[in-house]
Structure formats: structure tokens, C-alpha cells
Amino acid sequence: MKHKKKNLKGYELFKYAKKIIPGGSQLFGKRAELYAPGLWPSYYKKAKGCEVTDLNNKKYLDFTMVGTGTSVLGYANKTVNKSIQKSIDNGSISTLNNKEEVDLAELLVDLHPKMEMVRYARSGGEILSIAIRIARAYTGRDKVAICGYHGWHDWYISANLKNPNNLNNHLLAGIGSSGVPSLMKGLTTPFEFNEIESLEKILKKDPKRYAAVIIEPFRDNGPKKGYLEAVKSVAKKYGAVLIFDEITSGFRETLGGMYKNTKVIPDMVTFGKAISNGIPMSAVLGRRKIMKSFTSTFVSSTYWGDRTGPAAAIATINFMKKNNVGKQVKKKGLDLKKIIYEAALKSKLDITISGMPSLLSYRLNVPNWPLALTYIIISMLKKGILSNDRIYSNFSHSPKHIRKFKLAINQTFKELSKKIKDKNLKDSVPLGVKKMGFDKVLK
Template structure:
């Protein structure tokens, strides 16, 4: 057992759930054998606590590092402000510079507020929308964090959030009085949303622009027109999708502007910074309610964002990672076709993945992670590319993955996959740890 697994055993004794983020639990990757912790990183390389090097062909910090780990230009900007002081009684000027840059990118917007986590940024949006409209209820489509307003969807009799990325989210601890205040609707189902709007006074329609598939039948424009007609604030949650296919929100691809948008994950290249941008009249409602936090004023986040946006704009990172993602999708399909395996692909190119159409799909995902780890790769059934994923790295990754797909063909032909696993099958969705 490596140092990472040893440390994770200690962590589970004192950290409920083992990690701060469900998506980083070793059980989500390779139970009992995932290295779990890192000592350093660079580009798309990560070193574990035993000093072993891996190429990250997985989620690159859960989608945060599109410029690669430890980008020198971003890190140098951060180190300068650390040397000069990260937080004082005064405000940092970078928060103003960043707000000006974001409004330049989103000319429809006239106000910006910051947080340091995506979940709290989503909550800020809901608070502002409710303050601006004087209404309480919200219609949602997509994944929007861990806070009460969102998880209250699961206070009903069904796992209503199961269709919004993560099944099994428990509503324990969420006040039962919030039941019915947040109402889910399915992507591309305009009639379902229209029925919700017709029977509820909504403050906001809050949704991801797209996650696993794109809009059909002019869906986004219909939502925009409905929100405008009924005086409902339209919020696009771009925490995950922003700056991956366009320089800004994914909404730019479809030509549909929201009233508010959230940027997170990518804009600080691994440093904690989230931005809520919105129309001036909407954002001014923040002054009629209480939204304030000491560490939203620290200097590292906006400094990292300014440096990240500068590098992104120069190298056109969104074009690079989209091209890599499109190539990955073609090559995954080519491997599946080569070995007569059925897969179903999902996600925009820079957030793409695939599932095997098999009752053993989770076992196959676990097997891929296990075998690719032995070959020096962090890899499962998805890849969030960064600009450090060179053609040579990708070619080597697919060379090794070819061998693993060949073994999965053997499993489909009758060989027992369970006998080839070194530990349990990976988890999917929320599960309580013992």
C-alpha cells in the first residue's frame, strides 16, 4: 500500500466523507488502490506521495486547470501579490480590474460580485434574483452545488436531482419548509418548463447552457423569450462550461444572453475565484440584501484570474482544448469500433467522456483506471484536456488505452472482469462511507 492510501485511511477517521469534494474520493476512481494525494504537479503531470509520476488524462483538478498545472505566468503573478500581502484592511485593486475585464467580455452585463467557491456563487445568484424580483421560487436544470436552496429539490418523494448530474444526493439537514421552493425541469423540455412557469411565481430560471448534449428546437432562445415575457431572471450557470469552447460563457456559441452568469473552475487555473456577472439593474439588488464575506476580498483569486484570462486570450486555450476534445471523441469511438464495443459519448468536447453499453460498465471503468494507472496515467472514461496535453502525450495515451480496450473485448466474450480487478468496483453518485 502506498503512502497515499495510508494517508487516506487516516483521513477517513477524522474527515467525514474522507475528502472535501465527493469527486475526489478515491472510491470514485479506484477503491483501495488510488494514490489519493499529490506532492507536486506541472503541466499535465502529477507526482504522488511516493514520488511516482503520472500523466493526468482524467479531470485535471476537476476541470480547473485548462492551462495546465503550475502555469508559470499565472503562478508568478500570484507570487508577486503574496510577497506584497494577500489581504489587508484596504481592498485589492485587482477586483476592480477583473470586473472591468469581465464586463468587457460580457457587454450586456453591468455588475460583478465574487466568491471563492461555485456553490456559494450559485447561492449569491439566487439571493440577488429573489431580492430583485420579490419572488421566492426557482426553476432549475443542471447541477448547481450543495446549498439548501438547491438540495431542497430532493425533499420530495423521489430522487429528483438524479437527472441533474449526481444521483443519490441526500437532503438531510435541509429545512423541510423549503420543499417546493426549487423546481427541476429537464433540458430541451420546453413544455415542462412552461408548465412550471404557468403554475408558479418564479424569481429565476437557473440552468446550465448545456452539459451532456446541446439545445434542440431553439430551446435556449425559447427559454430566454419566456423569461423576458414573464419578468423572470434567467441565470446561466457557467461554473463548469465557461471558457472551454468560447472566450467567456458557452452561451456565446448559441447567441442567447442571460440576465446573470456564473464563472468558476477555469478562470483562476486552480486558484479559488468565482465571478457572478449580471445586468446592472439586477445586480444592484445586491445592495438591498446581505451578501458579504471576508475572504471574498483576498487578492490571490482575482490576480490569478487576470493572469489566466491574459494567457487564455493569447494562446486561445478554448480552441486548443476543444480541438483535443473533438479528437479524443473520434479516437475513443475508433477504439470501440475496432474491438466491436458499444459506447455512448457525452459532454462538450473539452468535458467529454463515454460509457460502455454494458451491464458491467462500472467494472470496465474501474478496470481502465486500474490498468492505465499501472502504465503511468490517471485515466478513466473521461478526459478534461488542457493545453499541456501534447500530441505525443495523447498518442501514447491512446496506444496504452488500445490494449485495455482489447481486454474489455475479452470480458464481453465471457472472461470474468471481476477476477481481473485488484479491488472493489468504483462508486457512482453519492454513497455514504463506512
């Protein structure tokens, strides 16, 4: 090979990786430029509970999204790992089907009584594409109204063909649509969260062509009173299938979808991430008359028949049920929210915190937020903590871990406040400011 790594580690290994892996990593959100350029550890050797060990054997407590929101029980949960290992030892794939996919379907239907049938994939983007295919097959229509982040597939990113800024409030600013067929222009239209007029205006303009209305119902600050009821009513009025995307929100504060806390039942709901605690797995549940349309179209993939995904999901859900995980994760999230708010208050920093307790994000209202956030990330790294502006509470965050986070964030905010006041913050960020937005990362 022309390029060969020579015992590179951390950020240097990431820089090398970009020469042979486009973008450097398999997930956009794991690009080092999104954290602390030049300093982010980038690679791990071991992850257990909420502790991550990098290639230099340095240990960090993870107070980010913990595996991009996948490992709500903590990394390498013993109970889940035992189930996975058993499924591997007995053959993770075969010419025949695995029984676990039937067992998981029964479990999911029991948790969501109005949902009658289930299909699987192995990632959130895949299962959302399946849900859209089913909705289109059922209705015979082709347009989709979207609200929130729903993956990378053509059907979703095509929203930016008509206007390159369409997804700015749903995904990241500057997301490109290169490679998406121009013929898909106009098939996907975004509407604004908590603004029912925004949705009605879209459907009314083309009342007989919308196959689906898909929305992340529980992200950021959640729905206003009566909003989800109105979304369901409008979708029904125009004959569109209502899909709740709970890839991120599901199986955290509730055993199943967050929508269960409301009286609104969608036609379909999707799950991923936390459902199987870090093992690839996703599912779409729906009403029988809609889900049966699946058989009229072709959607199939070899590794969807893998045994480890359903085995991990069953073990994860049963562990959640037995240990009342949702209640604990929510409580820890509320504790973290209070810690962050009070730390900012003590340091005289104006802060905005959003998100449900298990999916917190914050922003300090300072003159240069990207610079300030980069400083926070660097400061927390020095204190042995992986941190960012998104903090997902985790079952494995112990009282001791939370106390360490509290001490670190208080010290960091205090130092940051002084540097802003003294106008020397930039001196403490020597290797560059973190990138904000898709287009900025590419530059």
C-alpha cells in the same frame, strides 16, 4: 491523538483520513471509492502541466477532469503562478481593497458587453447562491426552477425534499437532503433539459412566485436548436430572472461564456473553475438593474477580498487571449473523442460519447459498466495514466501525451473486450468495484 498515521500513502492514507475527516476528502468527487478502491493513488506531492506525482513518487499523466475542471491551462502554469506570487509578496489581503478586483471586473464586462456589473466569491457553489439571492431580492419572489448541477447549498439540495429523486438527472442518484430545513420544501423545482414544456409547466403552475430560472446551457450534448431562445422567452413571460450557470463550461472553448456562440443573452451568468486556473475564484455578471439589488441584501465574506483570486483570473484570461487557448483545447478534445471512439470500434465495444469537446464523457454499453470502468481505471493506472469516464481536454496535453493516451486506451479496451468475452473480467478487479451514485458511496 488516538489515531496517528504511520507513513501511510495512497489508498491506505485515504482510509486513515476517513477516521478524522468525514468522507475522507474535502470534495465528494475526490473520494477514492469513486475510482479504484484499494488502488487509487488518492494524494499528490506535485502537479505540473498534466503530470501528477503521487506520494510514492510515481508519475501519472492526468486525463481525468484535471483538478475537477479547474486547471484548463495545466497545473501550476508559470505565467499564472508568477502573478499569484506577486500578489502574495505584496500582501494577499489588507484592510483596504485590492485594485485587481476592479481590473478583473472591467475585463469581464468587456468580454460580455451586455453584462454591466460583477460580484465575486471563491467557489462555484458560493457564487450560485449569491446569484439566487440577487434574483430573489430583485423579484421579491422565492421559488427557483433549476436544470443542471448548481452546487451543495440548501437552496439547491432542497429540490430533493419534495421527491428524493428530483436531482437524479441533474446531480447524482441518491443525493440526500439531510440537514436541509424542511420548510424549504417546494422552493426549488427541477425541469428537464431540452424540453421547454417541462419548464413552462412548472412556471405556469405558480406564475408569480418564481424568482429565477437557472440552467447549465452547455453540458452533455448541448441545447437543441431554438431551445435557449425558448427558455429565455418563457422566463421573461413569467417575470423570472434567467441565469446561465457556466461554472463548468465557461473559459474553455471560448474566451468567456459559451453562450456567446448563440444570440441568447441571459440576465445573469456565473463563472468559476477555469476562470483562474486552479486558484479559488468565481464571479457573477449581470444587468445593472438586477445586480443593483445586491445592495438591498447582506452577502459578505472576508476572503472574498483576497487578492490572489482576481490576480490569477486576470493572468489566466490574458494568457488564454494571447495563446488562443479555446481553439486549442477544443481541437484536443475532438482528437481525444476520435481516439476513444476508434479504440472502442477496434475492440468491438459499443460506446456512447457525450459532452462538448472540452468536457467529454463516455460509457461503454456493456453488461456491467461499473465493473468495466473500474477495470479501465486500474489498467490505465498501470500504464501511468489517471483516467475515468470523464476526460477534459487541457492546454497542457501535448501531442506526445495524447499519443501515450491513445496507445494506453487502445490496449485497455482490447484487454477489456477479451475479458468480457471470456467472462473473467471480475477476476481482474480484486479489491472492489467503483461506486456509482451518492448513496452507493456511503454504503
